[in-house]
Amino acid sequence: MSKEKAKLLATRRSEKIKEKLPVWKLIYNAYKGGSAFINKENLFQYRIEDNTRYNKRLERADYTNHIQQLVDLMVGFVYSKPVRRDLDEKYSYITDSIFKGKDIQTLMNMVASNCLKSTVGLLVDSPKLEAMTEADRRANNINPYVVYYNPEQICDFETDDDGRLVWILLDNSYLDKTDPYSEPKYKTIRRLWTTEYYQDIETITNGKEIEYILSEEIGHGLPEIPFIFVNCRDNDADMVCDSPFEDIVYKSRTVFNMNSWASEVLASSSFQVLMFPYESAEDIAALEATFSPASGGISDLPVIPFKATTQKPSFEGPDIDIEKFIMMINHLTDEILFKFGFKRETKGSWESGVAKSIDFEKTEAFLRSLSLQLQNAERRIVKLCGMYEQDHIDCGINYSFSYEKADIDKELLRLANAFTVPSATIQNKAYKEIVSALFPDIKNDELAKIAGEIDKNGMLAPQPNDQSTDLK
Numbered sequence: 317m318s319k320e321k322a323k324l325l326a327t328r329r330s331e332k333i334k335e336k337l338p339v340w341k342l343i344y345n346a347y348k349g350g351s352a353f354i355n356k357e358n359l360f361q362y363r364i365e366d367n368t369r370y371n372k373r374l375e376r377a378d379y380t381n382h383i384q385q386l387v388d389l390m391v392g393f394v395y396s397k398p399v400r401r402d403l404d405e406k407y408s409y410i411t412d413s414i415f416k417g418k419d420i421q422t423l424m425n426m427v428a429s430n431c432l433k434s435t436v437g438l439l440v441d442s443p444k445l446e447a448m449t450e451a452d453r454r455a456n457n458i459n460p461y462v463v464y465y466n467p468e469q470i471c472d473f474e475t476d477d478d479g480r481l482v483w484i485l486l487d488n489s490y491l492d493k494t495d496p497y498s499e500p501k502y503k504t505i506r507r508l509w510t511t512e513y514y515q516d517i518e519t520i521t522n523g524k525e526i527e528y529i530l531s532e533e534i535g536h537g538l539p540e541i542p543f544i545f546v547n548c549r550d551n552d553a554d555m556v557c558d559s560p561f562e563d564i565v566y567k568s569r570t571v572f573n574m575n576s577w578a579s580e581v582l583a584s585s586s587f588q589v590l591m592f593p594y595e596s597a598e599d600i601a602a603l604e605a606t607f608s609p610a611s612g613g614i615s616d617l618p619v620i621p622f623k624a625t626t627q628k629p630s631f632e633g634p635d636i637d638i639e640k641f642i643m644m645i646n647h648l649t650d651e652i653l654f655k656f657g658f659k660r661e662t663k664g665s666w667e668s669g670v671a672k673s674i675d676f677e678k679t680e681a682f683l684r685s686l687s688l689q690l691q692n693a694e695r696r697i698v699k700l701c702g703m704y705e706q707d708h709i710d711c712g713i714n715y716s717f718s719y720e721k722a723d724i725d726k727e728l729l730r731l732a733n734a735f736t737v738p739s740a741t742i743q744n745k746a747y748k749e750i751v752s753a754l755f756p757d758i759k760n761d762e763l764a765k766i767a768g769e770i771d772k773n774g775m776l777a778p779q780p781n782d783q784s785t786d787l788k
Contacts (some may be wrong), residue, residue, distance in 0.1 A: 318530045319528060319530075321530055322517050322528035322529060322530035323528045325485060325506060325508055325517045325528075325530070326504075326506055326517050326519045326528045328471065328472050328485065329471055329472055330470070330471065330472040330473060330556075332554075332556050333435070333467060333468075333470055333471075333472075333556060336434065336435070336467070336556065336558075337467065337468060339559070339562050339565070340433060340434035340467055340559065342358075342565050342569075343383060343433040343434065343559060343561045343562070343565045344433055344434070345358075346381070346382075346383040346384075346561075346565050346568060346569070347381070347383045347384050347387060347433060348384075349379055349381045349384060350379075353379055353381075353572075354374070354377050354379050354572075355374075356374065358569050358572060358573075359373070359374050359377050359572065359573060359576060360573055373576060373580055376576075376579065377572070377576050378575065378576075378579070379572050380568075380571065380572070380575070382564060382567075382568040382571070382649075382652050383433075383561055383564065383565060383568060386561070386564070386652075386656065387429055387432050387433065387561070388429070389727055390428075390432060390656075390682075390683065390686060391425065391428045391429050391432070392727075393683050393719060393723070393724070393727075394428060394683060394686055394687050394690065394715070395421075395424075395425070395428070396719075396723070397716040397718075399421070399424075399691075399694075399713065399714065399715055399716075400712070400713070400714040400715075401420070401694075401712060401713055402710075402712030403698070403709065403710070403712055404709065404710070407698075407701065407705075407709055409457070409459040409460075410697065410698060410701055410709075413457070413459075414459075414460075414461060414462050414697065414701075415461065415462045415464065416461075420694065420697070423462060423464070424690060424693075424694065426464065427464070427546055427690065427693065428686070428690055430466075431546045431547055431548050431686075431689065431690075432548045432559065432560065432561060432686070433559055433561060434466075434467045434559055435467050435470070435545060435546070435547050435555070435556045435557055436464070436465065436466060436467060436545075436546050437464075437465035437467075437469070437470050437486075437543060437544065437545055437546065438462050438463070438464060438465070438543070438544040438546060438693065438696075438697065439462070439463040439465065439486065439509075439542060439543050439544075440460055440461070440462055440463075440542040440543075440544070440696075440697055440700035440701060440704070441460065441461060441462075441463055441542065442459070442460035442461065442701075442704040443458050459701075460700070460701045460704040460705070462697060465486060465487075468487070469486060469487040469488075470484070470486060470487075471485040471486060471487055471506060472484070472485045473485065473555065475554075475555065479555075480540065481509075481511075481540070481541040481543060482510070482511065483508060483509060483510045483511075483541070484508075484509050484541060484543050485506055485507070485508050485509075486506065486507050486509070486543075487505075487506055488505045488506065488507050488516070489502065489503060489504045489505050489506075490502075490503055490505070491503075503518070504518065504519040504520075504521075505517070505518050505519075506519075509536075509541045509542075509543060510541070511539075511540060511541060512533075512535060512536075513533040513534055513535045513536060514533075514534055514536055515530065515531055515532070515533045515534065516530075516531040517529070517530055517531070518531070538700075538703050538704070539703065540703075542700045542703070542704075544693055544696045544697070544700075546689060546690070546693045547689060548560065548685065548686045548689060549682075549685045549686070549689065560655060560656075560682070563655065564652050564655055567648045567651055567652050568648075568652065570648055571645055571648050571649065571652075574641055574644060574645050574648075575641075575645060577641065578638060578641035578642070578645070581638065581641070582638060590619040590620070591619075591620055591622065591628050591629070592619050592620065592621050592622070593621075593622055593623070593624035593628075594621050594622070594623060594624060595623075595624045595625075599621075600621060603619065603621055656678070656679050656682060657676065657677075657678035657679035657680075657682070657724075676721045676724060676725070679719075679724050680719050680721075680724070683719055684717050684719075687715045687716070687717055688715070688717075690715060691713060691714070691715040694713040695711040695713050698711045698713060699711065
């Protein structure tokens with residue numbers, strides 16, 4: 317029976333968390349950026365695009381990190397005013413060294429950033445305290461401490477009708493490198509916490525054989541399970557929340573792809589292809605020696621040979637309007653910002669003096685909700701430490717809930733500029749097309765002069781309050 321219990325505990329997974337993990341992972345990777353996001357999972361290959369061309373496009377892909385900028389902005393606002401932490405001196409370890417010897421602000425910075433991306437967890441654990449005096453404990457710095465859990469480490473849980481944990485299953489697996497003379501060995505361990513005890517389950521794999529070992533139950537002596545779920549909001553009070561960045565990360569990925577397509581269209585239309593007629597095999601040999609057409613697919617060749625006695629080949633495809641790419645990217649960028657209260661009104665991406673406005677109440681409401689969740693998490697840490705200490709600790713933890721509209725206004729306007737993705741190169745091409753459309757009777761030499769000025773001086777290039785010239 318114990319083997320069946322061990323196997324069940326070693327393999328079970330919350331369906332709610334399992335369902336959320338893919339999008340949460342996408343948000344985490346989008347926040348990291350670089351190779352974590354710029355890969356084949358996020359840059360889509362089209363059916364008619366050959367592998368060589370796609371891989372080259374992947375190498376050139378440029379990613380604007382909306383997630384990181386917004387997450388860091390929100391955390392910066394929450395902690396723009398110091399948190400008031402008034403605790404008795406004998407419990408100073410809570411503020412000074414509660415997490416891996418680091419202070420509580422370091423812990424909460426990480427919690428704030430990650431709870432915006434997904435549900436996370438904090439376990440307040442402790443060495444056995446009853447066998448030593450308070451003086452000995454303080455002298456040796458042996459105190460309760462916090463263990464941080466990513467969402468994938470929260471395996472499963474259950475709550476009662478009052479929302480209190482009945483049990484929770486956590487992944488405590490780790491890479492054992494304690495012996496410098498032995499190869500590191502991965503230990504697969506889960507720990508079950510109930511309201512009365514905790515219990516470890518170890519999975520040992522030996523070839524095709526898998527063994528599940530259930531350890532003894534160890535009482536923790538607390539009136540409740542010392543685990544805290546942290547979300548940026550929990551409207552349903554079900555411990556696991558939707559991240560506000562779930563919609564944003566999909567839009568950001570679409571912007572990433574559209575920018576790649578627009579850059580590819582611009583590059584493809586910027587270089588002419590030589591259509592070269594030939595009459596004999598000697599002509600082909602000479603052509604190969606000059607242009608090396610066998611070095612890649614037809615899309616990569618500077619020259620396309622065709623038999624002189626046949627009709628010149630033609631390529632057909634849709635007419636591409638770069639301006640439509642730019643308008644769509646701007647539209648998606650606006651939707652990303654509007655999630656946190658920013659609105660922009662514009663009639664065209666080339667206009668200057670774009671009207672901008674802030675829905676301050678929407679932004680402030682989100683920040684207040686985030687501050688409240690973080691304040692509650694800190695107060696729970698203090699309460700649980702008191703349970704281990706068998707003492708009541710006054711929760712002197714107070715966050716600020718007032719935010720200056722001018723500060724929010726300033727930062728969101730800065731983001732609006734940073735988020736407008738198209739590069740100056742793409743914009744300049746669009747401006748040239750606009751000049752041609754506005755002045756259909758313009759002479760070629762005048763058009764060439766204007767185009768030259770755009771290329772040289774960027775006269776119509778994005779301005780600081782309109783468009784960003786830096787894709788990064």
